[in-house]
Amino acid sequence: MDAPGIAELPGQGEVPNKSPGRSVALKLLGGATGGGTMMFEETIPAGTGSTFHLHHDSDEVAYVLSGEVTFKIGDEVTVGGPGTCAFMPRGVPHAWKSTGAETGRVLFLYTPARAGGLLEEQQRTHRKFASMSERELAEICQRHGWEIIGPSPL
Numbered sequence: 001m002d003a004p005g006i007a008e009l010p011g012q013g014e015v016p017n018k019s020p021g022r023s024v025a026l027k028l029l030g031g032a033t034g035g036g037t038m039m040f041e042e043t044i045p046a047g048t049g050s051t052f053h054l055h056h057d058s059d060e061v062a063y064v065l066s067g068e069v070t071f072k073i074g075d076e077v078t079v080g081g082p083g084t085c086a087f088m089p090r091g092v093p094h095a096w097k098s099t100g101a102e103t104g105r106v107l108f109l110y111t112p113a114r115a116g117g118l119l120e121e122q123q124r125t126h127r128k129f130a131s132m133s134e135r136e137l138a139e140i141c142q143r144h145g146w147e148i149i150g151p152s153p154l
Contacts (some may be wrong), residue, residue: 006028006033021043021103022042022043024040024041024042024119025040026040026119027039027040027041028040029113029120030110030112030116035112035113036113037110037111038110038111038113038120039107039116040116041065042106044104044106045098045103046067046100046102046104047098049096049097049098050152051129051148051149051152052094052095052148052150052152053093053094053149054090054091054092054094054146055090055091055114055145055146056090056091057145058110058111058116060087060094060115061088061108062085062088062109063085063086063106063109064081064083064084064085064086064106065105065106065107066082066104066105067082067098067100067104067105067106068098069081069086069096069097069100069104070154071086071088071094072096072154073086073092073094074093081100093149095153097152099154115146117143118143118146121143121144
């Protein structure tokens with residue numbers, strides 16, 4: 001791997017605002033790690049969740065920093081607070097939701113970095129899923145190895 005060492009200090013990294021109270025701080029970009037890893041920290045208001053989706057080429061790890069998050073990984077549902085670590089293997093449908101009374105913060109990591117390219121592209125283009133046509137959404141998902149199965153089951 002031809003990537004230099006990186007140390008990202010608190011407050012560094014671009015922080016695009018996804019929706020009121022929700023933000024993403026990009027910590028490690030795929031290109032900066034030679035495609036090995038992509039990592040970001042997400043602030044997630046209570047009641048906010050992901051789609052039900054999978055990644056074809058990347059494993060995903062989520063580490064809960066604060067709040068309470070419910071994860072559905074395959075058929076298993078787990079509710080956890082700070083210190084909870086969830087592994088979502090490539091090819092396995094999964095979803096998550098901030099289910100506590102307070103805003104959650106979660107550190108997400110993709111390895112290899114391909115799936116994280118979707119968030120990097122959204123940051124560069126300032127485009128949310130809601131503003132994309134079905135065709136645009138399908139294209140961005142395909143580019144980064146995502147497949148949206150449907151709405152969140154949580």
